[in-house]
Ligand SMILES: Nc1ncnc2c1ncn2[C@@H]1O[C@H](COP(=O)(O)OP(=O)(O)OP(=O)(O)O)[C@@H](O)[C@H]1O
């Protein structure tokens with residue numbers, strides 16, 4: 001088992017990503033429409049969690065307002081297609097850039113503060129945006145959201161959407177994987193460990209933090225656009241703070257100090273939510289118990305448990 | 320010409336005048352010590368030179384340029400590297416990654432997004448060179464937070480060195496080290512200063528280190544400089560004897 005793991009780790013990034021993608025592609029062949037839809041949603045949640053983890057896991061910035069960029073991604077698609085007749089593919093292509101632009105503005109203020117104050121600012125901006133979207137009903141649909149987002153022209157079935165999601169997810173995953181092994185993220189981890197010392201080796205800490213904030217928002221925008229297209233609708237809940245907590249819990253469950261942990265955790269939460277709400281309406285209760293359990297018993301998440309079992313250092317956080 | 324020229328700086332914390340009209344100079348390649356009892360204000364002077372905070376009044380010229388008001392990351396890029404009194408490293412990065420971070424930053428590669436860090440052969444060779452210079456090559460893959468206190472202090476010096484400084488500020492570089500480690504570190508620092516023509520301003524409580532390597536000494540007491548001169552003059556100065564050195568002065572040959 002350990003040997004197998006070592007061999008796997010020696011594979012180049014492209015190959016690892018392709019193997020993953022291939023497994024999912026093959027799985028797709030045997031799935032029902034319900035399962036295809038569920039796994040698509042899981043992948044989208046996984047991407048959302050990955051995007052947050054760049055900021056929170058690698059950057060050490062606890063971010064309570066990430067839903068803002070998920071929402072911006074989704075609403076960009078909805079508003080551009082429904083209000084302005086922009087083709088869906090173009091709206092979806094623009095969505096991550098709108099989210100990133102929002103992050104430049106919001107982030108510019110937030111990175112001026114550290115730790116708790118940073119977190120509170122992100123929460124405040126997130127809720128501010130939520131309120132604006134909620135109130136501007138003429139434009140955003142307010143409480144009702146916006147319905148009837150047109151499908152992409154090449155998507156005619158659940159299976160089509162599933163394969164489209166696979167491509168988007170694995171392209172993003174691959175790019176994030178490159179980032180995680182780059183000088184940028186090494187220096188980012190250093191700012192997480194000791195922002196003060198980082199300055200004294202010539203790092204512009206705020207600029208670094210702002211950049212990762214924007215990159216994370218970009219990928220949150222991608223997942224927001226994908227979920228809007230998947231559901232053919234957007235709801236104002238996309239901006240709500242509870243939505244920000246989903247990738248945080250996903251990251252905790254899967255393990256923050258790793259690349260794949262948050263993806264696994266984010267996906268697993270969707271899976272649990274869908275299966276458990278079939279039996280009971282008390283999903284939030286289950287989620288609460290699960291969270292307490294993770295924090296107390298396995299603070300470095302599932303990946304941490306596996307690493308301990310493999311005899312690796314738990315704190316290791318490169319890919 | 321003086322590399323560093325500190326002119327009449329003042330710094331108060333509340334009612335406490337931590338730096339009181341301090342002036343000091345360091346010439347190119349010179350090794351200068353600042354000594355004084357606990358709380359005399361040594362670290363506070365270093366903090367002002369390195370941009371941790373600005374003085375309330377006065378001037379700090381580095382190579383003739385006033386650096387007051389510049390953020391630390393810019394001051395370090397002008398060529399002032401520093402180490403901290405209490406080891407100040409990146410604990411959950413490996414020793415190698417600690418130095419790698421500094422070297423990448425120095426070489427303006429901190430904003431490279433897509434190339435794997437391990438493929439930067441020149442950077443990594445330089446990291447290796449620095450680790451060897453500070454004697455930590457065998458701990459390269461250890462988490463820095465797990466190093467002994469003495470090794471963390473050496474890593475401190477390694478981080479400062481990565482910035483190819485023209486001048487180093489070392490705040491008690493050997494605190495927490497064994498006598499053998501102290502000797503090795505002092506030799507390293509002296510060697511570096513000579514090899515690269517680097518200026519050195521340091522504080523140290525270990526008087527054998529101070530009198531062993533410094534060419535000039537400033538004595539600080541309650542935020543004020545009460546004496547300045549060559550080691551042999553300082554050790555004979557009656558006021559210095561009274562407020563600080565006591566019996567601690569090593570006998571000069
Ligand atoms: N950031 C700060 N805020 C408030 N007071 C400070 C601060 N930094 C230093 N001081 C005070 O200024 C005085 C000088 O402190 P400093 O650390 O410069 O002394 P030092 O000479 O380095 O002492 P030591 O030998 O113990 O390191 C002390 O009384 C200290 O309590």
Ligand SMILES: [Mg+2]
Pocket residue numbers: 361362363404490
């Ligand atoms: Mg001090």
